[in-house]
Amino acid sequence: MSAAAAAPSRGAGIVGTIGRVREAGLVVILLALALGTFAVNPRFLSAQGVKDILLDVAVIALVAIGETVVLLMRQVDLSVSSIVGLTAYGAGALFAAHPNLPIPLVLVLGALAGGGLGAINALLVAHGRVPALVATLGTLYVFRGFDFAWVQGNQINATSLPPAFLRLATASLGALPLLALLVGLLVAGFGAYLRLYPGGREYFAVGSNEEAARLAGIDVARRLRRGFILCGAIAGLAGVLWLARFGTVDATAGTGLELRVIAAAVVGGVAITGGVGSVEGAALGALLLGTIANALVVLRVPSFWEQTIEGALLLAAITADLLISRATLRMMREGRRGG
């Protein structure tokens, strides 16, 4: 946290500084962890090892993009895991019936289906004024229920999927898996949108002070609608990619994903209280959690420790945020008096 103290005391550029400190901190932890594990077991950073981590992280990081947009508005979407499950099975069923469907079409259909499910959340939250936590907890179960009713204990295996589709998850450009590259591009794209475009800034405004947003002429209901639909659409796309990655899908696909996604976003500096964060941060958070999970395997730590460590990291991240924001406020106060 010494980097925070070195920030300019006049207060200028502190927004950016906090973000950079936060993300730089994550990168440092990530590097320390990776190099530490590498020292114990060099295979950890082999081309295959890195590729495994990136593939594991890609789907979480992707869903975290949409979740971040929703969290920025001081809302939450718990139903993403069920959307992933539904679209994963849907895509599988589609390929099983029509093996020659063009893959981009299925990706688009997945996003559309997810967007449709997200629209239900949007309707409940933006127009029904149901608190997002309750609304999306409800749809988490309802969507999963549909999934069970539809799948009926069936399973779709890699054998019934087109090989070209499965290559989506195995192909790579150099050391970089195609899947991770795709997610990276989306992260960069949405990150730029949220940072640089007035529409993107409105998500921050809504989460920072909803009433002020309304008074400033921002259509808050429309922002909420778009955020939830976007989050659903991205989860839908992630569902199709989930199928490509794992090759098999049943009714439980993606269960529990929602909490891992939220954890990744929070570790990555997205404030659960809205208004602060970035999709890049959330993606870094996902990468850190994924790296830890893999490091624990490589270090032969019993897998049940993984959750404990993830949880501890979450608490550490929140504590760090708290300390940084307190230090910043104090700094600004002193800057005000000194300047």
Add this chain to the structure above:
Amino acid sequence: MTSETPASEPVLVARGITKSFGGALALRGASLAIEAGESHALLGENGAGKSTLVRILAGVLAPDQGELRLAGHPVRFRGPAEAQAAGISVIYQEPSLFPDLSIAENVLIGHMPRARFGTIDRAAAASRVAGMLGDLGVPLPPRRPVRGLSIAAQQVVEIAKALSNRARVLIMDEPTAALTTEECERLFAVVRSLRARGVAVLFITHRLEEAFAECQRFTILRDGALAASGPREAFAPAEVVRRMVGRPLDQLYPQRSSRTGDELLAVTGLTRAGSYEDVHFRVRAGEIVALAGLVGAGRSEVLRGIFGIDPRDRGSVRVAGCVVAPADPRAAMRAGLALVPEDRRQQGLVLALSIIRNATLAVPRAVRHFGLVSRRREGAVTRLWAARLQLKAHRLSDPVGTLSGGNQQKVVLGKWLATAPRVLLIDEPTRGIDVGAKAELHRRLAELRDHGLAIVMVSSDLPEVLGMADRILVMREGRLVGELRGADATEETVMLHATGQQDGARTLAAVPA
């Protein structure tokens, strides 16, 4: 469209506006006409319907009946965005900013300058906002987030935001409530230059002297209806007050303290780096001591330090001789301290909870019966204080958010009085409260003092400080720089101390500490 308006045609007219909330009629046929290039004062007690009328003009609320005309054409706004696009900007009473966004983004929200590919041009935004803040005389760094800014600085950001729209009509709902005299003067200079450019300014204020100094026309609302309207020359101050409250105000401030008792509060060497330094003072029972000074001089921080909300670096606080543990509000409460905070909506009340719940929040034990909250006891405690403070409320079970500012403040006051304090710390007791309710709160405070309470008051309202305080302590940059007797002090002597030009004044008015 803008320049063709003939000077005689009012730029904004509201006629026969009626608006009700549930069963309560907030406006009943209110009318208002503002002309281009004039400052127009909208006056009335809290609850007279001023804020509702403003919200209708701003497109936040739709009127039940009545019509709006902008530059001669009937208009109907479906939301704040439409009113803004039509050239109506509003500065609301409560700052409505985004704490996580930068100052520049707050000012230019909705119309950020664009660079290539439609992205926000941050450099252009920052330099434009820096220029605007410079014109307002408050050079805040535009890239800094709003979180942590003082209320006065936030108000400046609000003003810049409203001005950034190139408004034809600028509505200011109590813009000066949080500003110092100097900041007010700068604001009025800006308002005058806007007026010269043909902007119509609607000004809502509870400071009559401001209305008389800055506005050419007055409109007075009472109980949701038009009470009077006309040029300034047609009104004398007493007449304005009579129209507002429907009765003459006998005396603006209550009598000063007649006798003081034992020393109840002793503050010694109180220090918090960056906020205040080496603050010493004593307050006796039956005495009101005001901390005066510019916004940012550290007055509120001293109150927070005494009450133990913020930790302090050095110094001690004693109540009736007993040392109060630092940084422990509960200990402060046990010792007999009570703090009525500056921002009652954020810090003083839970707006969605009922009057009863709010009034009894600080005394959970007193309303408990066999470990459970007893509704009967809650009601009894609340009714006692509601009666003593003459709270005007429909039902005590109504949410506090539905009360007017003056009555909200009474609930906060009642909440703390229920703890039976010996020393009351009160921060900006009447900010945003209208003339009638203000005089009433002053009377209540004087009564409490006469019953032997020691009161420490922070106020940016100089007439209030001069009218209420038995002693005035002036702070500048975190230090106590002067002590004046309330009866002898004038606005000039206080300001001379507050701004650091007190050398001539010291011999006149300073009393040994």
